[in-house]
Amino acid sequence: MRIAIIEDDDRTRQELAKLLIRYGYDTVQPDHFEDMAAELTGIPADLILMDINLPYENGYELCRRIRDTSRVPVIFVTSRDTSEDELKSIRAGGIDFIAKPYDPLILLEKIRRALHLTDPENYRELTRKDCTLDLHMSVIKYKGRETELTRNEFRILYYFFMNNGRILSKEELLEKLWNDRYYLDENILLVNMTRLKHKLRDIGITHLLRNIRGEGWIL
């Protein structure tokens, strides 16, 4: 997924790119503001993050011009947060609006929503490394044996199933949990992790989660 960042503040642009790359997105950062609309038509992007106060032409006009040729979703990112600005962004054809300084968690959530990358609610089960997580029953199955998971344990395991092959740190797990309204603290998370590992071991799963010292866990 490629995201175009249109932002005239260099530092913000670079840091934003860094953040998006860390979360697995491709980024392009066009910076010829004299003729941005033309430059953008040459760049295939799945989403545009658009600042509003730009040199030569503001974000609303730019968005309107892009709309003539393309349906790529645009999220406005701006330091102006009056309701008038919000209204203008909707009129210009933006699908969302986020005020600076923004919270990365919320920005990433809005990006996911804009790209329709919401979690696959309609799946019934997910399978990784011969272990099957039943999304409806909150049960993990392995070679004919199964064990029931609590709400928290299920949620934690679910993130690992969804982020196959990525290390999830304690902090990232907590952020994900909070984002989904599971307001756990660090201790409770660690207690849950330990209990989860015991439960998995009880039905013979020892290969699923690996602890990487100082970094987190990986599926």
Added chain:
Amino acid sequence: MKFLEYLESRIYDIIYYILFLFLIIFILAAAGTKGFYIFLFSAISAGAFLLFLFFSFRKAEKESEKIRTLADSIEEAYYISEVLPKPRRLQDQAMYYALQKACLAMNNRLSAQEQDHQEYQEYIETFAHEIKIPISALSLTFDNENNFALKKETDRISQLVEQMLYYARSENPEKDSFIRETFLDEIVHNVILKYRRYLMEHNVKLDIDINNVIIYTDIKWLTFILSQIIQNSIKYFDKSEKILSVQTLVRPSSVTLIMEDNGCGIPAADLPRIFEKGFTGSDRSRANATGMGLYLARKLALRLGLDLTAESAEGEYTRILLHFPKGTVHRFE
């Protein structure tokens, strides 16, 4: 008494009349008129004069009363010269002229002041938006570097700028409010997310139980109000086990959002004053308080048609209640 005052104001007329009367009496006496007729003439003349004085007093009294009522009834008193009846007496006309001058000067001064105020407000608005650009760059950088210490400082700057901006806007918030249908629990969730780092850092135990209520309000303003409350809770936690609970109390005609922390609480003597502008508490020297947070929160809440109240026991808890009356609530499930 008032009549006496009136007589005093017409003392020259009266002296003139008496002297004139004496002159006539003298002339009549010199002409040999009988004492009885002189007396009769004097009595009639004096009586008529007194009667004349009394009626002109009544008339003056009536007119003054009219002007007073007019002055009291007009809301912006500096427009009074526009509605007063034009006087006919020379001296009154001068007074009227002076009053007109005064009102005009006042009006000019006022509109100049209003203009200044508006320009100042626009400047604050621009300033806040401009300064958010570097704040945002810093904030993002520290996020990427996982530098929570500096991120916190940046957040503090951001919060203070926000407070200033909302203070400037609180004069006429109607200009910037955008009433929309929204879920109460979603707003609360977003505010909690906003402060998640602080809540996690302090190991705050959250107890969130919010009914699925649809409300009609301005999301941005409500978020600001809840942010001020949660900032206070975080600031005044003093126990090792910290609990923040957010609940709703649903009644047939209203919904109350109850935010309670088990922090240091508020002394009973301070409780009635916490929503006052600039009130920083009688014994809270350790905190860097501006005394603006709760003041603004309540002011904005009232503007949104909500009410904000507080209950507390010192050393035990602080409970802030935000009341949504019937008109702002849609449906209960």
